[in-house]
Ligand code: SAM
């Protein structure tokens with residue numbers, strides 16, 4: 001594909017890249033002659049992105065304290081959000097032309113996106129058929145689990161940080177724990193296996209519940225994963241010293257269980273996995289802050305308004321929506337996506353003194 005006068009692929013200009021915060025970097029650098037003629041999403045560190053995380057909406061029906069403020073956020077105007085047709089065009093390009101073989105739908109709360117089952121079914125019909133997963137807070141899952149499984153969801157992650165209703169209401173600012181528990185049970189009954197539970201531990205709030213959560217997950221056949229709290233909340237309230245570290249999580253779990261590394265190759269998976277009391281039950285710890293796994297990262301991200309992000313913590317984005325709406329060809333869009341990923345940084349640098357939190361909160365990026 002030819003480049004324009006400014007070095008961007010035709011259709012891509014500095015004006016349709018979106019710099020987020022400082023320093024303002026151009027998000028789609030000029031085509032680099034050192035980039036190999038590889039159709040996949042390779043970067044300068046030899047990583048290949050094969051896992052696409054798609055945020056379907058920035059809206060949510062919970063208000064988790066580590067994610068967004070009580071009053072919610074200024075939601076993305078509808079017209080800025082990709083339509084189903086636009087989204088399916090990008091997903092098709094990703095799977096057909098860029099070597100993506102895993103899709104994870106997330107948000108915001110993905111169950112709030114109208115037509116979710118249709119999007120999943122259309123994704124499942126692509127060749128080669130991608131693996132499809134969903135990360136949800138579980139509200140409304142009880143009545144959707146079967147239709148989601150029928151549409152083609154292979155695996156599901158449900159977020160739940162506590163087993164105590166009053167704590168759930170404090171953490172999420174909504175009294176909905178029983179909905180989440182019903183959703184989990186429905187997902188298991190619908191044959192979505194494994195059903196994983198994502199938990200964030202907060203100091204002084206639910207960090208005494210780590211072992212109870214694991215006992216619950218083992219008893220009911222869910223796979224629990226603890227996620228270190230990351231600086232991605234809209235309120236910028238994260239403090240390193242307040243975060244419960246992976247080391248602390250292991251300590252709390254080891255007081256009741258014997259944990260041994262499961263010995264399986266981790267690949268690009270974020271979770272370190274352990275057998276619980278010899279197995280077969282497993283538990284995962286996602287130590288994004290204290291033991292970052294950027295060196296093996298295989299992810300590329302698409303926001304609900306059509307911006308490609310090479311990392312959760314990226315401070316620049318590449319605007320594919322402008323290309324979609326400006327009449328670009330599939331080949332031009334694919335090449336722009338490749339260039340955006342070629343410029344992916346080595347790591348997120350949360351522990352660097354100069355770390356700057358991205359302007360977009362987790363709920364608008366897609367976790
Ligand atoms: N609403 C859905 C849910 O909660 O599962 C999907 C989106 S949510 C942003 C995805 C995951 O990110 C959830 O498991 C949530 O607990 C996690 N998360 C949100 N904010 C986080 C933060 N600041 N640090 C670590 N994980 C976070």
Ligand code: SF4
Pocket residue numbers: 060061062063064067068107108109137159363
């Ligand atoms: Fe909503 Fe998920 Fe954020 Fe909680 S973590 S407020 S459920 S987007």
